[in-house]
Amino acid sequence: MNDEHRLEATLLELRGIVEDMQDYESSVWTAFHLSDLYSLQSRHTEAMDVLYALSPEGGHPLLAVARGMLMRRRFMYASSILAFEIALKSPRIEARDRLRALLHLADAYSKNDDVESSNATLKLALEALLSARDQILYSPDISELTDLVQHALLDSELSPYMELVLDRFAALHGKDNAPDDTEMHLRVQTLGRAAVTKDGEEIHFSLNGSVLTLVYLALHPNSSRKDLETTLYPEREGRTAGDYFRAVFRELRVKLGQSVLWMDGSPKSPRYRLGPGVFVDLDIEHLREALRRGDTARALALYRGSFLPDSKMESDWVDNTREELRRDISAELKSRLDKARESGDLRRALLLANQYLKIDPQDIEMLTERVEVARQVASPQDLARYVVELQRQTS
Incomplete structure (x- = not known):
């Protein structure tokens, strides 16, 4: 029942x-x-x-x-x-x-x-x-x-x-x-800014790679050291990469506790993952799930900005993830906007256009579409502002 x-x-x-x-x-x-x-x-x-x-x-x-x-x-x-x-x-x-x-x-x-x-x-x-x-x-x-x-x-x-x-x-x-056997509950924000919260308190890190490594291991458990170094810190090589890798792991353990990281395999070829009692509540996983369900409201609430915007790592994985999420949320908004226009709900279409342009402010096609919709439902002041923004991008 x-x-x-x-x-x-x-x-x-x-x-x-x-x-x-x-x-x-x-x-x-x-x-x-x-x-x-x-x-x-x-x-x-x-x-x-x-x-x-x-x-x-x-x-x-x-x-x-x-x-x-x-x-x-x-x-x-x-x-x-x-x-x-x-x-x-x-x-x-x-x-x-x-x-x-x-x-x-x-x-x-x-x-x-x-x-x-x-x-x-x-x-x-x-x-x-x-x-x-x-x-x-x-x-x-x-x-x-x-x-x-x-x-x-x-x-x-x-x-x-x-x-x-x-x-x-x-x-x-x-x-x-969180599972019943959870020993450490972390909330991790990656969209708009990087933030890790443990037991309701935000934990601050000095190394740029610490949050990045935590997020990557949450999404890709059992990664080798080589995987981590080449994917997350590709600009560092040899001994420099090894030193940075150890510094990141040390900071994660000092700030979050020794149990946050786990090592499997042999000492010569270890693989790393988060500890068995660690539960990570990760915003991009919720965003992807919301987009799969077509839950635009939840996706908009989660998408506070680009993925790890302050990351200084020359990582293709960061760049690709950032573009993937930007593309997916934009596509969802465009789909909803088209449906709103087809149903005659032009006020919602205008709101969706504004939201889309927060993500991609230079999209000429969307700027043009916003002006077309605004001519029918916006105030004269807002319409004038939209026209100016379109002209600025096309001049």
Whole structure:
């Protein structure tokens, strides 16, 4: 039995109990959670039935939130907005229910073509979410509202809030995903800048090759010393390469602990990997997975800039990885932009064009396409700025 089936069985058992008890607050709580589960499964009739069966009076703000979520999932956005607004006006609404209502209301506004109200509502929701103690409880809502997340990541005012929210969720999920035998949990950022975090504290390295070596071994375990030297430090030769190799390994062990690196094989031909108890949460692995799934919102949140931008190593592996990731995220954005234009969603197309040009600001074709879209939906000031940027690149 999966988690949803277990939850449904538990709620149905609870439903029988509260019907016998005739306790109003317990009936409301059960009606909300059972209705929410049914509507997520597109069992909308059953969701509506349970709301009226358990709480026929329907005056509780939590029931208004439930109706709003049900209507939003049935694409009845005007009715959804009305239900959420009723819930949010009630002085009885609790903080968690208010936050969920704001998130889903922002999506309903957006789908109802009220972008201004959507942005204002979402900003309130994200500010509340960032200060909430139990943030992980809202992860299912963020996962469900993918269009809203993507819009926020593309919007210059909302993106800092949404990026921070997704970062915190990633950290919380990373702890959950770590194997039970984990002795050392490292979070490694390579996009936009190099950073290694151990137990919530950033570790600073003096050698440029230290983070590079850590990342490479996480992706390519059982590498030989020759593999590492020729792939990561090709500009160093002979004794110089050996000295640098030993210095890097020494720094990694001093800063992270002796168990971070492991050696297999014979002393004459050893192979290196991370220690058996080391779990590395690596951003480019999450980025590649997001791109494989077509999860543009997650990919945008992860792609903070080029791969190891401050690396001074003359490494083809670094250059090739950097270009591969840049190319893949650009292709994903271009694909989404084309779909947005085909569906007539020109505001989203413009946001996607702006995001694309942050990655490749000199792409003449995209600069031209942005001007074409902006002529139809942008303000005169923004259109003028886009035209100037195109002219600057083509003159």
